[in-house]
Amino acid sequence: MYTAEAPSNIALIKYMGKTDTASNTPTNPSLSYTLKHFRTRVEAEPLSNAESDCWEPLTLERWTAPDLSQKSSDRYLRFFNQLKQELGIRGNFRIRSANNFAPDCGLASSASSFAALTMVAGEIVREQKSSLVGRDVLAKMSQKGSGSSCRSFFEPWSIWDEYGSVPAEFPVKGLLHQAIMVGSEKKEISSSEAHKRVVSSLNFNGRAERARERMSQLIDAFQGENWEQAFAVVWAEFWDMHSLFETSMPPFGYMNEHTLAALAEVKSFWKEHGDGPLCTMDAGPNVHLLWRDDQRAWALKFAQDRPNLKVLSEEAIG
Numbered sequence: 001m002y003t004a005e006a007p008s009n010i011a012l013i014k015y016m017g018k019t020d021t022a023s024n025t026p027t028n029p030s031l032s033y034t035l036k037h038f039r040t041r042v043e044a045e046p047l048s049n050a051e052s053d054c055w056e057p058l059t060l061e062r063w064t065a066p067d068l069s070q071k072s073s074d075r076y077l078r079f080f081n082q083l084k085q086e087l088g089i090r091g092n093f094r095i096r097s098a099n100n101f102a103p104d105c106g107l108a109s110s111a112s113s114f115a116a117l118t119m120v121a122g123e124i125v126r127e128q129k130s131s132l133v134g135r136d137v138l139a140k141m142s143q144k145g146s147g148s149s150c151r152s153f154f155e156p157w158s159i160w161d162e163y164g165s166v167p168a169e170f171p172v173k174g175l176l177h178q179a180i181m182v183g184s185e186k187k188e189i190s191s192s193e194a195h196k197r198v199v200s201s202l203n204f205n206g207r208a209e210r211a212r213e214r215m216s217q218l219i220d221a222f223q224g225e226n227w228e229q230a231f232a233v234v235w236a237e238f239w240d241m242h243s244l245f246e247t248s249m250p251p252f253g254y255m256n257e258h259t260l261a262a263l264a265e266v267k268s269f270w271k272e273h274g275d276g277p278l279c280t281m282d283a284g285p286n287v288h289l290l291w292r293d294d295q296r297a298w299a300l301k302f303a304q305d306r307p308n309l310k311v312l313s314e315e316a317i318g
């Protein structure tokens, strides 16, 4: 039995748009914070007489097995097959997976689940061929399964561009993640589909340049420990991505009135305190907050004082 675990990540400069779909090559560089408490665990059990691989939910105390649709488990197994071919893995396997975070906690599990599957393939190679596949090589392979998964190989930060993903360090670390839960219904438009659609927006012209510019603004803000500037850049960046969605032809979107109410609360917190959390959104309706370590008391109070918002803190989910 082979096992591996990988963390999730949240992007502050977003991956949106691809120059190549087969390899998930991103149109622009992205930067993410690794959410090391939110993990996917994958087990691969060799099958002696099976003609193909199969996927099953992993049942384990304190872990939640994903409820994968046929389409999703087919995508997962197709990617495992691709890994087996690229790495020269022999035999067929029963793949089991589970997350230590609930499916409705606002985090997509594709980054951690594709990263963990690639890592388990690396474990099989170590055993079958007595050879070690490097982390950067595995990250590059994982990218082909789901782009954002290649950032989950590094921490505390990861930067990913058309050449691959690398670890990054800034004076900013030990961040606390909260998700303001707005909706957990299945998305009508998956993030893979969003990548295809955004190119139809007139605003897509110049998108790569804007993302690059914000990446350098954000790095400057982190290095200069200018948190307010970091907030402004991250805020502008997710609005840019959501504007791409809403200006696509035809338009689509994820925000609802509860999203807007949650964003208004974040803004008024900043106004009141002259300080607050970084705030971002993925291709979904939920709002993600990142608080500095010295803001922990504020983070808990933010949640307590707003019982109308469903705020989940990292400790409670993980």
Ligand code: DP6
Pocket (backbone or CB within 6 Å): 010, 011, 013, 014, 015, 016, 024, 030, 110, 145, 146, 147, 148, 149, 191, 192, 193, 195, 282, 283
């Ligand atoms: C909005 O990595 O899920 O979360 O490569 O098609 O699997 P595929 O897409 P995926 O896209 C994630 C997009 C995002 C922004 C981000 O994480 O950078």
